[in-house]
Amino acid sequence: KITVNGEEVASGEESGEIALEVGENEIEVIVTGEDQLYTTTYTVTVTRAKDSRLSGLDVSDGALDPAFDPGVTEYKVSVSNSVSRLTVTPAAFDPAAEILVNGEKVVSGEASGEIELKVGENVITVEVTSADGLDKTVYTVTVTRASGGGSAGPTYYAVTSGGRVLAVAVDPVRKNLTVKADGEMGERLAAGVSETIQFVGGGYESFSLDIPVAFLSGSNGGAITLETAIGRVMIPANMLEGLDGGKATITIRRFDASGFPEDVRTAIGSRPVVELTLTVDGKPVEWNNPEAPVTVSIPYTPTKEERENPESIIVWFIDGVGNLVCVPNGRYDAETGTVTFATTHFSLFAAGFRPVRFADVPEDAWYYQAVGFLAARGITNGTGGGLFSPDAPLKRADFLVLLLRAFDIAPDEDPADNFADAGDTYYTGYLAAAKRLGLASGVGDNLFAPEKQITRQEMFTLLYNTLKALGKLPEGGSGKTLSDFADADTVAGWAQEAVSALVEAGLIQGSNGNILPNATTTRAEWAQVLYNWLVR
Numbered sequence: 001k002i003t004v005n006g007e008e009v010a011s012g013e014e015s016g017e018i019a020l021e022v023g024e025n026e027i028e029v030i031v032t033g034e035d036q037l038y039t040t041t042y043t044v045t046v047t048r049a050k051d052s053r054l055s056g057l058d059v060s061d062g063a064l065d066p067a068f069d070p071g072v073t074e075y076k077v078s079v080s081n082s083v084s085r086l087t088v089t090p091a092a093f094d095p096a097a098e099i100l101v102n103g104e105k106v107v108s109g110e111a112s113g114e115i116e117l118k119v120g121e122n123v124i125t126v127e128v129t130s131a132d133g134l135d136k137t138v139y140t141v142t143v144t145r146a147s148g149g150g151s152a153g154p155t156y157y158a159v160t161s162g163g164r165v166l167a168v169a170v171d172p173v174r175k176n177l178t179v180k181a182d183g184e185m186g187e188r189l190a191a192g193v194s195e196t197i198q199f200v201g202g203g204y205e206s207f208s209l210d211i212p213v214a215f216l217s218g219s220n221g222g223a224i225t226l227e228t229a230i231g232r233v234m235i236p237a238n239m240l241e242g243l244d245g246g247k248a249t250i251t252i253r254r255f256d257a258s259g260f261p262e263d264v265r266t267a268i269g270s271r272p273v274v275e276l277t278l279t280v281d282g283k284p285v286e287w288n289n290p291e292a293p294v295t296v297s298i299p300y301t302p303t304k305e306e307r308e309n310p311e312s313i314i315v316w317f318i319d320g321v322g323n324l325v326c327v328p329n330g331r332y333d334a335e336t337g338t339v340t341f342a343t344t345h346f347s348l349f350a351a352g353f354r355p356v357r358f359a360d361v362p363e364d365a366w367y368y369q370a371v372g373f374l375a376a377r378g379i380t381n382g383t384g385g386g387l388f389s390p391d392a393p394l395k396r397a398d399f400l401v402l403l404l405r406a407f408d409i410a411p412d413e414d415p416a417d418n419f420a421d422a423g424d425t426y427y428t429g430y431l432a433a434a435k436r437l438g439l440a441s442g443v444g445d446n447l448f449a450p451e452k453q454i455t456r457q458e459m460f461t462l463l464y465n466t467l468k469a470l471g472k473l474p475e476g477g478s479g480k481t482l483s484d485f486a487d488a489d490t491v492a493g494w495a496q497e498a499v500s501a502l503v504e505a506g507l508i509q510g511s512n513g514n515i516l517p518n519a520t521t522t523r524a525e526w527a528q529v530l531y532n533w534l535v536r
Contacts, residue, residue, distance in 0.1 A: 098131075156199070156201035156204070157201065158177075158199050158200065159197070160196065160197055161195055162188070162195070166197070167179075170204075175205060176204065176253070177204050177208070178207075178210055180210040181215055186214075186215050189222040190221055190222075197224065197226055199226070205229065205254035206254070207226065207228040207229075207230070209224070209235075209249070210249050211248055211249075212246065213240050213243055213280060216235065216238070216240040217242075218237060220237065226250075230299075231252060231299065232297040233295075234295040235250065238292045241292065244280075245281045246281050247280070247281055247282075248278060249280075252274055252275070252276055253274065254273070254274060255348055264322055267316070271300070271351040273348060273350040274296070276296070276343070276346040276347065276349070278346055286345075288344060289344055290344045291344075296342075297340040299337060300332065310331075311369045311370075312354055312372060312373075313351065314327070314330050314353070314377055315327040315331075315339055316330075316352045317349055328378075328534070329341055329342050329534055331373075356375035356376050358387055360389065366528075367390060367525075370530070373531050373535070374402070374406075374531065379530070383523075390522065390527075391523075392522065393453040393454075393520045394520075395450065395453060396452050396454045397431065398427070398523070399454050399521070400431060401427050401430045404433060407470065409437070415428075415436070417432065419447060421447050427450055431448055439462075439469050440466075455518055455519065455520060456521050457498075457517035458495075459521045459526060460495060460499050461495045461499075463498070463507075463529070463533075464501055473501065473505075476505055478505060484503075487515055490517055491515060499515060506532070
């Protein structure tokens, strides 16, 4: 749609010739694309000296590629999906005209390059002065890239991290927006390049990605991040590895919790609930892939009490019968203003708040936040009677129980194989699970010594072996090495690899510049190490 000085110009027609008087003559041209993504406003001021030439102005519908020819120059702004390409060329009869674009001189016949468009207004100023100095034309071009709205109603589209704009399919019945991964994106992912897709357009609370299963079936490919109004979903390259099918649809949508049982509604309150689903070739799939966790971040504004106790902000998983199950890695990130969690299965998830306090853990204790974090998630239940016993030595069995709970590994029920000294108690099933998964080999002769106090280097080694077996070893980056500690040479040879790796990852802080490898580990120390890992 094109209007010149307020009058609409029919598609493909010229606006005719506008006679210019001596002095300034202002012409306003507004061009709006069919998709409503861009509105380009040209305010052209032509200044004529006495006895100079007349200038004509032609405007045609260029499908987001409008062109102007006022007689002195050919000036063209072509607006594509993500950038505005600006070309300025002097007219044939006046090749010596001087051209400035945003104050910079353009050599005759050259293009000035690309100008990236942000959401909002982007102003381009072009000044053209004829060689004889009689005519000067100033174009002030405002290209407005909309995030929604327009005369045709809200605009919906998606923008990739590479700057491309993708169309979205709008389903007003399901209130869903869907974007399709195309061949170009597939090539980028196959080359190991990660891609971000940002949905633009308000009012909808369900967002889907249609993508070939093959695009997300290899560990060497690029990952995809979906940025939506209700949250961010980070999808690993191997999420769909092992699945057969053609087209997968991954959806995140806001879920109405009004149908939950009363106790669930009370626990959730007004906090956000989202549902993650997967279909393959139109059929629902109960996705579960421990090798490819999907990370989700949901915008969240804590209450005053929650801001004062951020370690107690949690994430609930709501199972098929309405039970609330805490996601151990779920937490509030104050820097991004989101609750974030990683999941290896799709379901319903909700933000929650669950403060747990122990009488022997004072608020000014160095381990207060760590213990509160673990207790809120049910990783530790204390030692009974409302106590945590922070200074008590940590038993090998308790270490393993807390570790497996932190990684959401359930105890084995009626295990066929276990350590000979596993007994029949709260840790029996956890020891069986650790043995079955290869996370612990014991102390020899099929014994684990569950009641024995654990030393710091034993704790670090078991943690390292567990992270290694689960493929979760962190990368270095702390800037520290084992040699930075005064007692590094007292670390046993069998523990040096583990201790070195955890020091470099920042999981071991030491005590007064020492590792203290042979010291007995307290429950508070282990809580702090585990907390450092979970919030790293």
